[in-house]
Amino acid sequence: MTVALLAAWVLAGSAPHGRRAMTAASVAGAWIALPLAVVPAAAVLLRRNAQRIGKARREARLRQDEIALLADLVTLGLRSGLPVRNALAMAGARVGALEAEVEGVLTAVDRHGAAAGLAAGVGSAGDLFRVLGGAVASGAPLVASVAAFANERRQADHARRMESVRRLPVRLLVPLALLVLPGFVLLAVAPAVLDAITRLID
Numbered sequence: 001m002t003v004a005l006l007a008a009w010v011l012a013g014s015a016p017h018g019r020r021a022m023t024a025a026s027v028a029g030a031w032i033a034l035p036l037a038v039v040p041a042a043a044v045l046l047r048r049n050a051q052r053i054g055k056a057r058r059e060a061r062l063r064q065d066e067i068a069l070l071a072d073l074v075t076l077g078l079r080s081g082l083p084v085r086n087a088l089a090m091a092g093a094r095v096g097a098l099e100a101e102v103e104g105v106l107t108a109v110d111r112h113g114a115a116a117g118l119a120a121g122v123g124s125a126g127d128l129f130r131v132l133g134g135a136v137a138s139g140a141p142l143v144a145s146v147a148a149f150a151n152e153r154r155q156a157d158h159a160r161r162m163e164s165v166r167r168l169p170v171r172l173l174v175p176l177a178l179l180v181l182p183g184f185v186l187l188a189v190a191p192a193v194l195d196a197i198t199r200l201i202d
Contacts (some may be wrong), residue, residue, distance in 0.1 A: 009107050064157055067125050070095045070102070071150035074132070077145045084118075084132060085109050098125050 070091050077087025085106065092102025101123040109117030115137040121129025128149060135145040 063151070064124075066097050068097045068129060068150050068153045068157070070098055070125060071128055071146050071153065075143055075146045075150065076140060078146065084114055084136060088132070090110075098123075101125050 061202065063098050073091030073094060074087050076086075077090050078084065079085075088102060088109075089106055092106070095102070097099075101121075102125070104123070104127075105117060105121040108120055111117065112120070115133050118129045118133030118136060121133065127145070129147045131145055132142065134140070135142050
């Protein structure tokens, strides 16, 4: 687009009434350059905002995925005959994003006992800790309780991803409206506007 405007400006300068035509080309060029300058700036801001939001969502998604993994590892430890504290400690050492939360709840278990310490668990994996605490307090089968929790969490994660996929067409409307359509309008309208301004001045 810039090369085409420069070429039109040079050609207008060599034509009759070149100064007036050159002025018309300059005005049209400024009219076209303003949207072209605004659109990239808006695109940069949108990209930075999208990157920040995307990073936060990826971190949250990673924590959600690791909660299900933590539940699977706890189930594996319980099925191998480990006590609930040892199974949780073994699982927490292999799930990096939740290791600090597991260490905190293990400290509470050591101070207040398994049922009370697990029931007071908070954080991203707080639901899993409370399921374990409730099973310990009620005498319910630990393996079945944790396996059911992991299955429910996976189903919820799958539903959330499907909802995100269904919203994708709506999200694509923003870059389409801000980046594609302005360029198309400029390419379609700019030559006609340039020609009309040149005729009016001549």
